[in-house]
Amino acid sequence: MKRTIKSLVLLFSIVVVLFPFALSASAEPLDEVRQLVRDYYVDDVPETILSKGSIKDITKNLDPHSVYMTAREYQGFMNGIEQKIVGIGVVLEEDLKGIKVISVIPNGPAARGDVQTGDVITHVNGKSIVGKSIQFAISLISGDEKTEVTLTINRVGQFAPIEKKLPREEIMLPNIEAEMLGGNIAYIRLNSFATESSKEMNKAIQSLSGADGWIVDLRNNGGGFITAAQDIAGFFPNTPNAFQLREKNSKPMTYPSTIQPRKFNGPTHVLINEYSASASEMVSATVKEQKAATLYGQTSYGKGTMQAMYGFDDGSVLKMTTARFYSPGGQPVDEVGVKPDVLTKKEAELEVSHHDQLLIKLKGYKQLPQLVNVPVNKKFTVEMNTKMNWKNIDKAAIQLIELGGREVKVGVEVANDKTITVVPNNTLQTGKKYVLVIHPLYKNVQNKPMKQGVYLEVSVK
Template sequence: MIKRPMKPLIALLTLLFVMMPFTQAAAAEPLDAIRQLIQEYYVDEVPDDVLLKESAKEIVDGLDPHSIYMTKQEYEAFINGIEQRIVGIGVVLEESDKGVKVISVIKDGPAFKSGLLPGDVITRVNGISLTGKSVQAVVPLIGGEENTSVTLTIERGNSLPITKTIKRAEIHLPTVESEMLGGNIGYIRLNSFATNSAKEMAEAINTLGDTDGLILDIRNNGGGYITAAQEIAGFFPNVSQAFQIREKNKTPAIYRSVNQEIKIKSPVSLLINEYSASASEMLAVNLKEQNAAKIFGQTSYGKGTAQSMFAFQDGSVLKLTTARFFSPKGIAVDKVGVTPDVVTATNEEVNTAHYDQLLYKFAGYSPFPVMENVKTTKTFTIRMSKDMDWSRLDERAIQLIELGGEEAEVRVAVKDGRTVEVTPVSPMISGKDYLLVVHPLWKDKSGVMMGNGIYLKVVVE
């Protein structure tokens, strides 16, 4: 089952990532250096009344929203966001009557090593009751600095409360996650365009193997490094160019994709939404222009600018908008975003793309009318037009695929010479949609194979 993506918590960015050290007085802000950098590198002309402001914050506030002057600590937190590094115990939480419930535990994180399990309810943190507190209020209590400890009181099922003291640590979240959906459709979620994203993407493609289709999910991906966008584009066959960059007083430059040894061989569905920004849009507009993917979702954020980083001796950093990016052929992204080929409702992107991939795979099959308001325990009756040779009944001929999920196991039973009944081994999930597929693998009494397969969409009540 695909996890619902969380809204982004990091700044929207696409970084040229040029680090240029500047000297400065020990205790003063580097105002002259900041003014010089803005005049030389900022993407637009800046009026004197902005440049003559008396503090770095005032000057940078007069620029675009993506230019920021950061302290050393703010910069480190910023980079940790791109690289998916956090300090904590490694749990995903939701609210519960008695406190907060553990939804998932990050593998090999402190909570995992301490034995916390999904379903555990944390009722106290360092003796403080969590009854009535929101997840937002609890997170700062559980979080803290690296190598410090937090004591949790936990309820697990009907057992007595458990107390665990866990040492907080830096956790590196994967920038790429993958799984196989029903019908041999691969799913890859790209959370950030980080240093290791291309390596993790290659590993995911290898792990999935030969798929009949691939869904690449960049919803809520706020961007990352330009080099990572070039690398990800290199996984797509015949996508040799990545984007066009336009800097102040320079000729527009087209950047090439970074070729990858492994290539995506199956049709690609790309998922975007209003929080897909910057490097995500760089990839999306390029794939759309090259007809390398079919895009599902909602219009993206519309951040078509790139930032460079300039470091000073005290560790502070100026993140400055130094360019705008476009598709290789010049399609704009800034303030307009990327429009999907198929507009979907929020949180329906995966289901819609999965359904589309399956219909493409079964293009030669005959569609039957949609079944609405189906019971979770429904038994499907399939009646053939001729007497069949059920002695060679091949249960692989029947697939029941949850859209956005895995294939459901079914039992096939012969009712008479022309009829079989198909029953899910476990109840279908209420509110979910399925695709029932009958492949042409059966023969009639005279040994003639079925002419073609059939499919129908099943909407569970």
Template sequence: MQHLKKYLSVLLVFLFVTQTTTLASAAEPIDEARDIIRKYYVEDVPDSVLNKPTIKEITRHLDPYSVYMTAEEFNEFTNAIENQFVGIGVMLEEDPKGVKILAVYPGSPAERAGIQTGDVITNINGQSLAGESVQTAISYLSREEKTSVTLTYERPVTGQSFTQTLVREVIQLQNVEYEMLGGNIGYVRLNSFSLDSAKDISAAIQKLKGAKGWIFDLRDNGGGYVSAAQEVAGFFPNVTKAFQLRDKTNKPHVFNVIPQSVKFTAPVHILVNAYSASASEMVSASVKEQKGAVLYGQNSFGKGSMQSFFPLSDESVLKLTTAKFFSPKGVPVHEVGVAPNVKTAEGEELLVSHRDQLVATIRGYKKLPALQNVPVTKTFTIKMNMKMNWTGITASDVQLIQLGGKEVPVDVKAIDEKTIKVTPKQNLQSKGKYLLIVHPKWKAENSRQMKQGIYVDVTAM
């Protein structure tokens, strides 16, 4: 572990001060790589592998995340973590046939071409990707802005194959997205664990001041820097430990979070899915274990390994798995993933979480039978079981909130002594899910105050 700690300090100098340095003193890059792998790879590597004639051949016999990169490939890799790159706008992972698309970014050339999540790119500009790394695929896709790239890709769900030519663009992603959802539930999405993640999350929390609950979205987040994960874990209440790390000695070392000056206030939910990986799992496992948040979604990806970057003398870089991480108490993540507290259907994570957050703010309200398949032009009629004094009735007494979205403005009008009509000022979204809440702000005709509010789940046709 001492060797690893020493190396990490060198890594920070290389990455952030751009001082070129190497750990090995051998004359040739392949000899440097062999020495580094012997010392730092998470497992012992036999000489039969180390004696392969090229670095790429050696890394092919290591785990899938250990990769040899040219200086250009390394630059593209770090740019991707920072959410700025030239390409077609996709997130990738290795696949036996090539590279699988984990996400397609909105407004990108890939989206405009109709490429979908789950498609597998098998060929780029006539070059087969079978057995190649994600970094190799990225190097083919990146190149210069406004140049063309021809892809052949398969769609496993239909068995179709496509070949298309796309034009590369500069893709600049917003790393932290945030908004106040209906009912004053703060929503913050982190797309990558970049160097500025903590700063951007802190700004989002402060701009969403007054939130009654929080949803932190790590779906499709493939990870990033370990230090960023330590910082992000520091935003959650009651969370002090970030992760447990074990290098090739298999000795456990627990690392603390990096405390933040602002924090999420309970209740907090974290959204995860099958593509939440690496640093996302590091944070999720830690926060779940220390009860800093409740996880919603599906089991995460299961990449519980940490990679370090070793610069070689020819300016190429060896990305090497140097440790595996666990929850602070030692619960495995690698090839297991992190299980959510509340399992949801794929694509329903935000809706279920938002609903639960809303219901938590109206404890004691009575739940009425759900309304299914209502017309998008639906007008709601609410009838009380006694005569009411509707004087002073306002639209704020009734809330219609789209789950995963905003509050829908409504008009509220008394029809008779027992009945009011609630009319949305805009059509409901087809297949949209809503929560209709009636707050106990009115009095009966005998001046008795309503004691219990009501709520009902609504699904549009």
């Protein structure tokens, strides 16, 4: 059956296609959906499944990412991609036991209500969401601003379910967060592959120009528009190709990266974890394969499928898997994920990446013995093997850098002609790690400069 396509938008691994079907107020476009599944679903589907009496009965026998959404569910889904939500401030993922919380937005209702990462929501306002799609769960959790929602939660270590009554609020989610870490290392976190991600990434790179290294954080990024994945891939040097798509009954097609006016112009790391999915995995797979960046973290989620979304006149939408994506060279992603180049512990990805970026800059410096379990009020004594001229101390000569954070301002106290004490202006953070660097900018009493810089690693108890 031939159809006229009104509009076509590539996304999230999603294509949106609108069909002008005339529907009664209560009718579902069941026959049309059956034909769409026959024609475009990524795998062949038995007629025993296609003959079922409702669209949701059909889609629940497909893969977990193929669902039929009401107009409201669809709007909630799209708002999630664009980081525009009224809700409680959580990022969710489907789980066999309900809907799992994979991150909590700081200062949102969920954070204030002590909802935690790893919690599994089983009921919303008393209604079970076990076995339901994430879109269905979002439609219940979301609602009008200044209303309330009650969640029933299972938490590891708690024998009884926990009940939370939370207000719904407009949650302002920045899509890109950018800052300069200590040691002149640029950090950019991308939370979603949204419509404006390319423009925002370009601005972030411009604002951090002059960085000696780059860290791009895709942890907990569940995906977004497939065109945004092409755009973001284009910011990495030497990455001409973005991904490969394989649709049913079609030859594999390789899609190019978008040419960008700016690039990451130094050593570049990408952070991933088990909740990096879809478009995040597209970018991770391509930069790894084309050696444009080093991946840090854990193996990604393994959602290597593309969904098309078919919209109907009543506002309902069929989101259906129509293709699988691979790295440009054909490496699979679906159900296997993308493995990092450097495996780290959970929550240590940024710290390890920042550490390695700093060591690139400190090549040729001498490493001093590590200091472990130091107190938060630690002062550092630096003793030279010759008499020094401390009169004109260069402020840039000493750096104390929090790994995963910024530089800590320090003062310098002269003890004698060989010894100085480095005093942090603020107390160190419990459980954090630091790198103390002495650059070869000092001169001895004969006016000869230091031959070699030194550094040492510090962990705080």
